[in-house]
Structure formats: structure tokens, C-alpha cells
Amino acid sequence: MKLYSYWRSSTAYRLRIALNIKQVTYDIIPVHLVKDGGEQFSPWYTELNPQQRVPVLDTGKSCLIQSMAILEWLDETYSEPPLLPVDHLSRAQVRAMMQLIGCDIHPLNNIRVLKYLSEQLQVDDSAKQTWYQHWVIDGFRAFETLLKRHSGQYCWHDQLTLADVTLIPQVYNARRFQVELTEFPNVTKIYNHCMQHAAFKNASPDAQPDAI
Amino acid sequence: MKLYSYWRSSTAYRLRIALNIKQVTYDIIPVHLVKDGGEQFSPWYTELNPQQRVPVLDTGKSCLIQSMAILEWLDETYSEPPLLPVDHLSRAQVRAMMQLIGCDIHPLNNIRVLKYLSEQLQVDDSAKQTWYQHWVIDGFRAFETLLKRHSGQYCWHDQLTLADVTLIPQVYNARRFQVELTEFPNVTKIYNHCMQHAAFKNASPDAQPDAI
Numbered sequence: 001m002k003l004y005s006y007w008r009s010s011t012a013y014r015l016r017i018a019l020n021i022k023q024v025t026y027d028i029i030p031v032h033l034v035k036d037g038g039e040q041f042s043p044w045y046t047e048l049n050p051q052q053r054v055p056v057l058d059t060g061k062s063c064l065i066q067s068m069a070i071l072e073w074l075d076e077t078y079s080e081p082p083l084l085p086v087d088h089l090s091r092a093q094v095r096a097m098m099q100l101i102g103c104d105i106h107p108l109n110n111i112r113v114l115k116y117l118s119e120q121l122q123v124d125d126s127a128k129q130t131w132y133q134h135w136v137i138d139g140f141r142a143f144e145t146l147l148k149r150h151s152g153q154y155c156w157h158d159q160l161t162l163a164d165v166t167l168i169p170q171v172y173n174a175r176r177f178q179v180e181l182t183e184f185p186n187v188t189k190i191y192n193h194c195m196q197h198a199a200f201k202n203a204s205p206d207a208q209p210d211a212i
Numbered sequence: 213m214k215l216y217s218y219w220r221s222s223t224a225y226r227l228r229i230a231l232n233i234k235q236v237t238y239d240i241i242p243v244h245l246v247k248d249g250g251e252q253f254s255p256w257y258t259e260l261n262p263q264q265r266v267p268v269l270d271t272g273k274s275c276l277i278q279s280m281a282i283l284e285w286l287d288e289t290y291s292e293p294p295l296l297p298v299d300h301l302s303r304a305q306v307r308a309m310m311q312l313i314g315c316d317i318h319p320l321n322n323i324r325v326l327k328y329l330s331e332q333l334q335v336d337d338s339a340k341q342t343w344y345q346h347w348v349i350d351g352f353r354a355f356e357t358l359l360k361r362h363s364g365q366y367c368w369h370d371q372l373t374l375a376d377v378t379l380i381p382q383v384y385n386a387r388r389f390q391v392e393l394t395e396f397p398n399v400t401k402i403y404n405h406c407m408q409h410a411a412f413k414n415a416s417p418d419a420q421p422d423a424i
Contacts, residue, residue, distance in 0.1 A: 050357035051312065062301045066315070069307035076300045088288045089274045095281035099314075100263065103278070107319045116346070123333060134328070145262035 001026040004048065004056040006033045007208035010106060010169035011067040012055040016203035017165045018071050022078040026057075030210035033111065053112075068102045071162050083162045094156050097146055097163035101170045105139035109173065132177045140174070140184050143167070147186035153193055160194075168194050172205065213238040216260065216268040218245045219420035222318060222381035223279040224267040228415035229377045230283050234290040238269075242422035245323065265324075280314045283374050295374045306368050309358055309375035313382045317351035321385065344389045352386070352396050355379075359398035365405055372406075380406050384417065 003019065003026050005012035019026050031054050032039045039045060040052045049056045049065045057064045057073075064070045075083045084091045107113070109132050117123040117131065150156055155163035171191045174181060181188050194200045205211060215231065215238050217224035231238050243266050244251045251257060252264045261268045261277045269276045269285075276282045287295045296303045319325070321344050329335040329343065362368055367375035383403045386393060393400050406412045417423060 050354040051316070051351075052354075059301070062305075064301075064304050064308065066308035066311040068315070069304050069311050072307055073300055073304035076303065088285055089271070089276075091288065092276050092281050092285035093274070095284055096276065096278035099278040099281050102311075103280070103315050103319050104263065107315050108325065113320065116343070117333075120342075120346075121329075121333065121335060121339065127333065130332075131328070134332075142262040142264075 001060065002029050002058040003027070004029045004031050004045070004054055004058070005208070005210075006031055006054045007205045007211040009033065009054045010173050011053075013169035013172065013203055013205065014067050014165050015055050015057060015070055015074075016208075017168065017200055018074050018083065018162070020199035020203050021081065021083065021160070021165070021197075022074055024074070024078055028209055030208075032210070068098060068162075068166075071098075071165065075162065081160065083160065083165065085156060085159060085161065090156070093146075093150060094161045094163050097143065097150075097155055098166045100139055100143055100146070101166045105135050105170060106173075108135040109177075129177065133179050136170070136174045136177070136179045137183075140179075140181075140187055144184045144186055147190070151186050151190065153190075155190055164190060164194055167191070168200055213272065214241050214270040215239070216241045216243050216257070216266055216270070217420070217422075218243055218266045219417045219423040221245065221266045222385050223265075225381035225384065225415055225417065226279050226377050227267050227269060227282055227286075228420075229380065229412055230286050230295065230374070232411035232415050233293065233295065233372070233377070233409075234286055236286070236290055240421055242420075244422070280310060280374075280378075283310075283377065287374065293372065295372065295377065297368060297371060297373065302368070305358075305362060306373045306375050309355065309362075309367055310378045312351055312355055312358070313378045317347050317382060318385075320347040321389075341389065345391050348382070348386045348389070348391045349395075352391075352393075352399055356396045356398055359402070363398050363402065365402075367402055376402060376406055379403070380412055 001024060003015060005028050046052055048063050051065060055067055057070050064073060084094055114128055117128055147155060152158040154160050155167060168191060213236060215227060217240050258264055260275050263277060267279055269282050276285060296306055326340055329340055359367060364370040366372050367379060380403060
């Protein structure tokens with residue numbers, strides 16, 4: 001199994017966590033998103049992922065793209081420990097938490113969007129920082145409400161799920177961009193709890209071979 | 213089953229299609245996203261969905277949010293016809309197509325983002341239109357490449373899947389915002405094919421009770 005990854009990519013970070021939890025062995029192939037205009041735009045990488053971004057998981061049989069689709073594949077294929085609850089309504093609630101982050105926070109703060117803001121719309125660094133923080137805070141407010149309803153030690157009661165796998169990299173991003181987290185006590189509590197696990201610690205950006 | 217919907221919302225449109233395909237009976241509760249500043253911001257609706265947006269599916273037991281999570285729930289709960297392939301790798305490919313649209317096109321062009329662009333960043337209508345078209349074209353280019361690899365009558369060979377359910381509302385949006393689709397012959401072919409089905413036709417914005 002090969003994971004095409006970039007140390008700071010929060011979507012690759014999701015996969016590193018899940019692979020570690022499932023105890024799947026994998027090699028990291030670093031793809032440098034900044035150097036020489038971005039390795040992800042090279043023809044060989046575009047063949048792997050027409051969307052020209054990380055992560056890609058090469059399973060040996062197929063190259064998979066889109067991190068949440070890959071998380072579902074991992075959970076279907078490596079059953080232990082399960083990262084979704086059993087009953088359908090609970091699964092839907094956990095997936096909703098995952099997608100709140102994966103659809104409504106992360107894509108707005110992606111590198112390509114920040115680039116568009118500065119290059120096409122002449123948005124300055126301070127307004128870009130405000131943009132970044134706005135979507136994190138907007139999303140985390142709703143997420144915190146869901147946590148009040150459903151959380152225990154983890155996002156979904158006391159079960160580690162794909163919601164935690166998605167939340168932790170987003171908290172990493174939030175801290176990196178100086179989002180004030182005191183408004184989100186449940187988010188913070190779950191982050192601190194997860195970061196005690198080796199699976200999460202070993203997946204963190206600073207622990208990656210390509211970290212600068 | 214009650215679907216909180218807005219006729220032009222492409223995420224509610226996804227659910228209307230899937231519910232029709234699964235032949236699940238549902239009542240539409242229109243939520244007016246524009247009138248009086250937006251009904252989705254009212255306290256009663258915020259209780260249903262802390263993210264203050266459509267759709268919400270009230271199953272009778274639970275109120276579900278996040279359209280792709282709800283699509284998965286529908287497919288798990290109403291097995292016929294299945295909207296995901298059986299084998300894990302194929303499921304991952306179909307989910308990747310769905311998420312390419314659900315994560316990397318739609319959230320960037322959402323009403324709240326367009327509002328932020330004009331109100332906070334003073335982006336004018338013409339630059340906003342360019343922004344809108346940019347993310348559709350960028351996403352559709354990658355989607356078209358995936359269709360060259362995998363499509364038949366539908367996005368995934370000849371099986372109707374969640375990829376089609378997600379694509380068709382995005383094409384509706386693209387046309388509404390004057391995106392030139394000649395560059396995407398497979399997208400167009402699948403759109404035309406799907407729009408022959410009653411399940412898709414009856415779900416379309418213009419067929420909704422709250423259409424203006």
C-alpha cells in the first residue's frame with residue numbers, strides 16, 4: 001500500500017490516522033505541493049489523480065482518490081476496529097459530522113482557493129486569514145452543537161469513528177491559522193483525548209518524513 | 213418521511229432524486245432560503261439543523277443532515293435498486309466521483325460563499341460569475357477524465373449510482389450559471405440520459421411545489 005501524501009495536507013493526515021488505527025502497513029510517497037510550482041501538477045501524478053492533489057492511496061490494485069471515499073473503503077475492507085457505528089441512523093450522524101468538515105470547512109480553505117483569492121481577486125493576507133478563520137469558526141459552531149448532543153470521549157459517544165479521524169486534522173489546521181478555540185470546549189476535549197493515541201500522534205504533520 | 217427542501221438547492225435536489233429512485237414516499241416542507249433573510253436561520257430550523265441549511269430529512273425517528281450522509285443512509289436502508297456497486301474498490305470509485313462534486317465544486321459555489329464574496333470582499337457580480345464557473349470547470353475537467361475511464365450509460369458503467377444522483381443537480385447549476393458544457397461530452401451525455409427518467413424529472417427544481 002502506497003500513500004501519496006504531503007506532511008501538511010489535512011486530507012492526507014486523515015488517511016494516515018485511519019491507516020494507523022487499522023494497523024495497515026503503508027509506504028509514504030511524499031508529493032511536494034509547493035516546490036517547483038507543485039509536484040501534483042506533473043503528468044505522472046495527474047495520471048494517478050486527475051484532480052492533481054493529495055492524497056492518493058495505491059492499494060496495489062487501484063489508485064483511489066478523495067479522502068472520505070478512501071476512509072469508507074478502508075473501513076469496509078479492514079473491519080477492525082470499525083470506524084462507523086452499526087445501526088444506520090447512527091452511521092448517518094457520524095458521516096454527517098465527517099462531511100460537515102470534509103465539505104463545508106476544508107474545501108473553502110484549500111491551498112487552491114487561497115491562491116485564487118490572492119491571485120484572481122487581489123485579497124490581501126489579512127483578509128485571507130479572516131476568510132480562513134471564518135469558515136472554521138462557522139463550521140465548528142455547528143460541530144460543537146452536534147458534539148453537545150452526541151459526544152462522549154469521542155465525537156460519537158465513546159466510540160472512535162471517522163468523525164474523529166476527520167476532526168483532528170481540522171483542529172491542527174485551525175491552530176495553524178490562529179483560530180481561537182476556547183469557544184469550542186468539546187472540540188478541544190476530543191482533540192486532547194485523541195492526541196494521546198499513537199495512531200494519531202504518528203500521523204501528525206510534524207512526524208512525517210517530508211516535514212520541514 | 214419529511215424532506216426540508218428548497219426548489220433550487222442542488223443538495224436537496226440530490227435527495228429528491230434518490231428518494232424517487234428508491235420509491236420512498238415523502239412530503240416536501242419548503243424552506244425559503246431568501247425570503248425575510250432566510251427561513252433557515254429561524255430558531256425552529258436551527259434546532260433541526262445547526263448548520264442552518266437545507267436539506268434535512270426527518271425519517272420519523274431522527275433528523276438527518278448533510279446530503280451525502282443521507283444518500284448513504286437511504287442506500288443502506290432501502291436496498292432496491294442499489295445505488296453503489298458491490299465490490300469495495302468500485303464503491304470507492306463511485307464515492308470519489310460523488311465527493312469530487314460534493315466537496316470540491318458545490319461548497320465553493322454555495323449561497324453563503326457567494327454572499328461572503330460580495331459582502332465581505334466587495335467582489336462584483338462579474339467576478340463572482342467567473343469564480344462560480346471556475347470551480348465548476350475545474351471540477352468537471354477531472355470528472356470528465358474519470359468518466360472516460362469508467363462511464364457507460366451512467367457515470368459508473370451501465371449502473372445508476374450515487375455519482376449520477378450527485379452529477380445531475382450540479383449540471384443544472386452549471387447551466388444556470390452559463391457554464392459552457394461542450395468541453396464535457398460525457399457529462400452532457402449522462403445528463404441527457406438521466407433526464408429521461410421520471411425519478412430525475414420529478415425531482416428537478418422547476419417541478420417543485422415551491423418553485424417560483
